[in-house]
Amino acid sequence: xxxxxxxxxxxxxxxxxxxxxxxxxxxxxxxxxxxxxxxxxxxxxxxxxxxxxxxxxxxxxxxxxxxxxxxxxxxxxxxxxxxxxxxxxxxxxxxxxxxxxxxxxxxxxxxxxxxxxxxxxxxxxxxxxxxxxxxxxxxxxxxxxxxxxxxxxxxxxxxxxxxxxxxxxxxxxxxxxxxxxxxxxxxxxxxxxxxxxxxxxxxxxxxxxxxxxxxxxxxxx
Amino acid sequence: xxxxxxxxxxxxxxxxxxxxxxxxxxxxxxxxxxxxxxxxxxxxxxxxxxxxxxxxxxxxxxxxxxxxxxxxxxxxxxxxxxxxxxxxxxxxxxxxxxxxxxxxxxxxxxxxxxxxxxxxxxxxxxxxxxxxxxxxxxxxxxxxxxxxxxxxxxxxxxxxxxxxxxxxxxxxxxxxxxxxxxxxxxxxxxxxxxxxxxxxxxxxxxxxxxxxxxxxxxxxxxxxxxxxxxxxxxxxx
Numbered sequence: 001x002x003x004x005x006x007x008x009x010x011x012x013x014x015x016x017x018x019x020x021x022x023x024x025x026x027x028x029x030x031x032x033x034x035x036x037x038x039x040x041x042x043x044x045x046x047x048x049x050x051x052x053x054x055x056x057x058x059x060x061x062x063x064x065x066x067x068x069x070x071x072x073x074x075x076x077x078x079x080x081x082x083x084x085x086x087x088x089x090x091x092x093x094x095x096x097x098x099x100x101x102x103x104x105x106x107x108x109x110x111x112x113x114x115x116x117x118x119x120x121x122x123x124x125x126x127x128x129x130x131x132x133x134x135x136x137x138x139x140x141x142x143x144x145x146x147x148x149x150x151x152x153x154x155x156x157x158x159x160x161x162x163x164x165x166x167x168x169x170x171x172x173x174x175x176x177x178x179x180x181x182x183x184x185x186x187x188x189x190x191x192x193x194x195x196x197x198x199x200x201x202x203x204x205x206x207x208x209x210x211x212x213x214x215x216x217x218x219x220x221x
Numbered sequence: 222x223x224x225x226x227x228x229x230x231x232x233x234x235x236x237x238x239x240x241x242x243x244x245x246x247x248x249x250x251x252x253x254x255x256x257x258x259x260x261x262x263x264x265x266x267x268x269x270x271x272x273x274x275x276x277x278x279x280x281x282x283x284x285x286x287x288x289x290x291x292x293x294x295x296x297x298x299x300x301x302x303x304x305x306x307x308x309x310x311x312x313x314x315x316x317x318x319x320x321x322x323x324x325x326x327x328x329x330x331x332x333x334x335x336x337x338x339x340x341x342x343x344x345x346x347x348x349x350x351x352x353x354x355x356x357x358x359x360x361x362x363x364x365x366x367x368x369x370x371x372x373x374x375x376x377x378x379x380x381x382x383x384x385x386x387x388x389x390x391x392x393x394x395x396x397x398x399x400x401x402x403x404x405x406x407x408x409x410x411x412x413x414x415x416x417x418x419x420x421x422x423x424x425x426x427x428x429x430x431x432x433x434x435x436x437x438x439x440x441x442x443x444x445x446x447x448x449x450x451x452x453x454x455x456x457x458x
Contacts, residue, residue, distance in 0.1 A: 003319035065391045066436035068398040071429030074412055078422050154309030158399060161416060171315055172402070183319060186312035197307045 006180035007187055014181070018167070018188055025166035025192070028084065028159065029152045032091030036148060040096045041141070044103025048137070049129050057104040064097025069155040082163035087156065094155055095148040102144025106137030138207050146200035153193045167192070247423040258411050258424075263431055266407040269397045270439075272329055274390050277336030284337075285344035286370075298341060306338035310396050314403045328400040335396055336389040340382075347381030348374050376451075383447035387440050394436040408432045 011018060047053040072090040080086035110133045118132045134141075160168025170177050170185035177185070251259065288295040308316075310331065317327040351374050359369045401409025408428045415424035 062387075062391060062437075062440060065388065066395060066433050066440070068395040068409070068429065068432050070398040070401075070409055070412055071425065071432060074416055074420075074425045074429065077416070078420050078425065150307050154311070157309045157311045161402075161413070168311060171311055179319065182315050186309075186315040189312045190308040190316070193307050193309055194304065197303075 003179055003183055004187075007184035010177070010180040010184035011188060014184070017170075018185070021165070021167045021169060021185075022188070022192065025153070025156055025168075025189070028087060028091070028156050028166055029149070032088045032156075033095055033145075033149055033152050035088070036092045036095035036099055036152075037145065039092070040100040041103050044100040044144075045107055045129065045134070045141075048104040048107025049125075049133060051108055053104070054108070057101050061097045061101040064094065067093070069094055069158055070161075073155075073159055073161065084165070087159040087165075090159070091152050091155055095152050098147040098151065099144045102147070103137075103141050106140035106144070107133045109140075110136045139204050142200060142204040142207060146197060146204065149200055150193050150197045153189070153196055157189055243419065243422055245422050246426055250423045251427050254424075259427055259431060262406075262408045262411055262428060263435065266394065266397055266432065266435065269325075269328065269332065269400065269407050270390065270393050270435075273332035273393050273397070274336055274386065276329070277333045277340055277389060277393075278386065280333065281337055281340035281344055284341055285348060288345060289348050289370075295345065299345075302334075302338040302341050305334040308334075310335070310399045311402060314400060318403060323403055325404065325406070328397075328404050328406070332393055332397060332400070336393055339389045339392070340385050343381050343385030344378065347378030347385075350381065351377045379450050380447060383443055383450070387443045390439045390443060391436045394432060394439065398432055408435075 044057065047057060069090065072093055073087065076086040076090040080089060107129070114136070115128060115132060118128050123131065156166050157168035157171060160166060160170075160172045167185050167189045171182050171189070174182050284298050288298050313331040313334070314327060317330055321327045321330065348370075355373060355377070356369065359373045364372065397407050398409030398412065401407055401413050408431055411424050411428040415421040415428070418424075
């Protein structure tokens with residue numbers, strides 16, 4: 001328990017270091033998450049809209065879960081060498097599955113009657129996706145991004161093993177920072193992940209369309 | 222590239238030409254070190270996973286049954302499991318070290334915590350998802366609350382629960398590799414050694430491949446189990 005007191009003292013005394021590492025950490029996470037969203041979101045939305053590729057979407061998510069982050073980072077190292085891009089590539093691979101699968105499910109599970117009605121009103125294919133399916137599926141889409149964001153922030157910590165920088169650098173370097181530093185940085189990065197998760201959860205709630213219960217039932221199917 | 226001692230560590234400069242030049246996958250290294258490195262790591266990994274998923278399953282089932290009867294407890298249980306799931310695995314392991322030391326307990330506490338969110342959420346959802354008509358019919362047949370739970374709600378929730386077990390098992394196998402940073406056990410251990418030893422590719426690929434294969438096998442096995450458990454609903458498997 002004493003260690004935790006020391007850990008908080010470490011946080012207080014090394015605020016500058018922690019903040020600069022947090023900057024690196026967030027930069028790395030944001031770049032990876034951004035690339036993953038650009039890659040996975042359109043594909044997931046389109047597959048969901050066509051109601052095709054369920055096997056593909058679930059397969060990607062199982063495979064993504066099965067690939068240990070440590071292995072991805074180690075492989076990234078052997079291919080790209082030490083540094084920012086190695087880590088980013090590994091993080092992108094991790095972030096794609098939840099975004100893709102959730103985007104697919106979000107659109108795929110929108111009430112078919114509503115979609116039918118929209119078509120009956122003369123909406124074009126694109127309008128159906130943009131004005132009907134996307135708004136209704138948005139909470140689940142955001143839920144996927146939230147899972148991915150938490151994943152990425154967590155794994156960016158492991159990236160320190162590969163020289164990716166960020167807060168993990170303190171956690172894996174007990175020799176320089178001591179146990180107090182390791183525990184302090186662990187507390188700090190946990191707080192960061194919780195904050196990111198909480199922020200995106202608030203966004204998801206704010207974007208929810210109609211009564212909350214109805215949307216959640218769609219999401220859980 | 223320097224030579225390093227020890228049986229586990231690739232001996233650059235001594236082994237085959239593939240090992241010396243750090244080729245992508247040296248089958249001869251795998252053959253020689255299967256017995257002293259890969260197989261023990263694989264067995265340890267399976268142990269870590271079985272304990273974590275087993276305990277996680279028991280705890281989640283208990284929590285789900287409690288929350289099913291005392292609804293107000295559902296929100297705090299859900300929030301707690303959500304909170305535990307959000308903590309980065311590496312940080313979680315390190316935060317437990319001052320409390321439980323560099324032990325299997327530390328690793329298992331973290332691994333079990335990660336299974337809770339997935340298992341608890343799906344169990345509650347599966348048990349609650351049984352339609353009111355079915356429950357009404359069960360009551361009409363004179364089943365008690367416990368009988369309804371055991372004979373109606375649990376069997377009907379099996380697909381949801383097994384789906385959750387599949388996700389939890391696959392994730393645990395994956396997260397357990399990180400555990401090697403605090404405890405030299407499981408398939409993560411050879412990977413970290415290879416990272417320190419000039420990125421010995423064969424060891425990374427072999428141990429990593431085993432982890433992925435283990436996860437996919439476990440997933441397939443559970444999918445088959447579900448088919449066997451729910452003969453009335455083959456479509457969902």
